[in-house]
């Protein structure tokens with residue numbers, strides 16, 4: 001078939017497309033059996049489950065009578081079998097800063113922290129906020145929570161004090177684990193200071209554990225702050241894993257939606273781990289002694305599932321990178337690949353696009369000979385970018401896997417399986433085991449065959465979101481109410497004649513800026529916090545490197561109110577309320593917004609204006625004031 005890249009890699013877990021088709025059919029026809037077998041074969045249980053799925057998509061449970069622990073599966077079983085195998089290779093911001101720890105050392109480091117946390121009162125079910133740089137202690141913290149059955153809520157180190165505060169409040173966290181500072185791309189990030197500010201207005205936190213990393217002076221509240229190194233120094237080197245039910249929560253991770261504040265997506269212990277484990281094993285064709293590197297931050301779901309839980313539960317060696325692709329220059333990723341002989345590399349299209357823009361010369365200083373599999377995640381990958389990745393980075397000899405998934409799905413749902421699925425540049429190809437994608441039109445009609453529509457998933461999968469923390473109703477509203485009996489992803493997609501999926505991006509008011517998910521409503525409420533702002537509407541514009549950038553239409557309370565300063569201050573306000581990742585690229589001050597007579601903002605029109613698609617504005621006669629459209633076009637930023 002034309003357009004297909006035939007797989008060359010030998011996947012040790014699946015022979016060919018026929019075996020995929022056979023197993024896929026089995027997985028969707030009898031998911032209970034299929035996943036129970038996989039769960040028992042692949043995970044270590046204290047009590048093996050006999051139950052599969054409970055047949056309730058909106059209140060799903062998987063393996064309900066099984067008992068296990070994620071940390072046991074990620075550490076202990078390999079520390080027993082292969083204690084000297086490298087578990088995590090840490091690569092610091094500077095090339096010479098690197099460290100490798102074995103499974104045995106991982107067990108010790110996680111145990112002493114878990115014992116320390118236990119000593120200060122952390123117990124099963126407690127929520128622990130982790131706001132850490134990309135250092136080994138971030139991994140230890142997450143795994144120590146898992147050992148104790150405490151529920152971690154990792155907050156990305158780039159988020160602002162206000163964003164930390166709202167996440168701590170929402171999950172009612174009693175503990176925070178942080179560091180004095182983080183370092184990234186040569187710059188320091190004041191983590192402890194941000195936590196101090198966040199905690200000024202919240203009462204739930206009792207203890208803050210602080211890793212001394214850069215050694216910089218920070219404020220110290222001795223009734224609340226505990227030094228990480230002191231805490232672990234007096235602890236026993238082994239901590240028993242708490243026995244957890246498969247449906248006990250494992251973590252909460254906040255993500256943006258089209259309305260309101262970020263939602264605390266809650267995942268479980270058994271189903272989540274199985275999803276992480278199986279997708280890592282099959283999709284990347286993992287085999288012993290291969291080095292895996294996922295470039296995400298542990299603050300995102302990709303970091304949870306594919307820096308830690310997927311690789312470690314397979315006994316792999318996972319690389320954790322503190323730096324950025326552009327520091328000290330655009331050859332950094334490839335230098336790290338050569339330095340550590342990385343075999344499987346997983347990154348976001350936005351990073352690849354930035355490296356393409358930097359120029360091919362940055363590829364010349366590395367061989368990248370160790371690479372076998374190249375993965376992408378987070379946004380649609382343009383076919384040209386896919387080709388560049390395949391031809392230039394992988395020298396036309398690696399498999400490219402474009403993996404589609406979400407915070408809510410826990411693990412990859414649509415992706416090629418390396419060495420098995422023939423790929424087409426730009427397509428996430430076919431569903432993983434147990435996943436039934438469907439395309440529906442705006443009225444909920446199922447579209448068959450070649451079609452373009454809204455992407456839904458029609459059957460539960462083990463690592464599906466269980467609830468929105470503290471608000472189960474919101475979960476049902478968000479994912480299960482748009483279309484009956486279906487999980488609605490919020491994405492649009494096309495299915496081609498070969499049944500391949502091409503995910504085109506969000507169809508709701510969620511933006512994807514450099515692979516980071518940002519809700520327009522969140523940015524708007526941050527902007528209106530500025531004292532001069534009366535109203536704001538935010539849309540996404542196409543951006544060559546970021547995928548999307550943020551364009552804000554802002555109505556000031558008084559037009560004459562010092563616009564020049566206000567522009568900068570609004571940007572600053574967004575950084576303070578959310579973080580730098582949500583800063584608008586452009587702000588256009590406007591007299592009014594295109595609204596219907598009932599006052600609803602017509603975002604469709606704003607999107608077209610911001611993207612210079614003014615030829616296709618469509619019907620504007622329903623607007624309360626159609627003249628505003630011309631005014632907005634003329635005043636474009």
Ligand code: PRX
Pocket residue numbers: 255301302376377378379380381402403404405406407408428489490491503504505506512515516517
């Ligand atoms: O729009 C899709 C896009 O990222 C969204 C999920 O964002 P988040 O929960 O932050 O998780 C990102 C990492 C899993 C999706 O709704 N997305 C993710 N992967 C792809 C993608 N869009 C197209 N192709 C992908 N491979």
